[in-house]
Amino acid sequence: MFAKRAEREFDRLARSDRSLGKRLATAIERIAADPDSGELLTGDFKGYRKRRVGDYRIIYRVEHARLIIYIIAVDHRSDVYR
Numbered sequence: 001m002f003a004k005r006a007e008r009e010f011d012r013l014a015r016s017d018r019s020l021g022k023r024l025a026t027a028i029e030r031i032a033a034d035p036d037s038g039e040l041l042t043g044d045f046k047g048y049r050k051r052r053v054g055d056y057r058i059i060y061r062v063e064h065a066r067l068i069i070y071i072i073a074v075d076h077r078s079d080v081y082r
Helices: 004-016 018-033
Strands: 049-053 056-063 068-076
Touching: 004 018, 004 068, 018 049, 018 056, 018 068
Parallel strands: none
Antiparallel strands: 049 056, 056 068
16 A cells, blocks of 8 residues: 555656666565565654665555555655655
8 A cells, every 4th residue: 555655756756767666666566575574664764664675765664453564655765754
């Protein structure tokens, strides 16, 4: 499940760079297969995880009780935590 912002960012990145779009899509598939594999975040993002895709990051939260993965951001590492 994508947050609206994350979906817009993913679409924008995938349109501007097809190779990056494919790598991001593959990373999202891997998150779906093993949601706990992402690195745990701290501070303002405590409870969230990240997956690195080159210089880009996918920030997400796993809700195990309902088996839902919320992807809240997909952006360049310099912008994703804003």
